[in-house]
Amino acid sequence: MRHWKVAGGLVTHGSDTLLVANRRRDGRVDWSTPGGVVDEGETCLYALTREVQEETGLDIATWQRLCWTTTVAFVDLEMHLEVEVHLADGFEGSLTVDDPDGIVVEAHFLDSATIDVRLETAPMWVAEPMREWLAGPWSDVRHYGYRAMGRNPAEMTAHRIRE
Secondary structure: OEEEEEEEEEOEEOOEEEEEEEEOOOOOEEEEOOEEEOOOOOOHHHHHHHHHHHHHOOEOOOEEEEEEEEEEEEOOOOEEEEEEEEEEOOOEOOOOOOOOOOOEEEEEEEOHHHHHHHHHHOOHHHHHHHHHHHHOOOOOOEEEEEEEEOOOHHHOEEEEEOO
């Protein structure tokens, strides 16, 4: 079974939250918080700071706290994903998209209603925690677990595992 870890960042400006558009290999576009894979030897927060800077041009000096974690078991693909989403404690710089991986094609600070629309194309394990956060941020750390079935991302189905 292949395991990988991803870090995502909640970056806010006033009442708006930063989302990025990710172009997938099959041409689909979905929206998420900025972030990416935690490489071997990196801490989660180091990787997150690096990824946010690479994808958006914004520099995050400190991360305020961990907001939620997500695990996804991709049954048919024999893969396991772990995600940590952290809240930024401000940022410096100007928003520019120049992703060296070529995945992030847009980045915008968006209001909750617009984010809700953008999340329609996102996987359940991305959309559900984000929508709950926007409905009313919490102070504890929440966990979300999912099982995903299927081999093709466009046809994959998922359900939440209640723990």
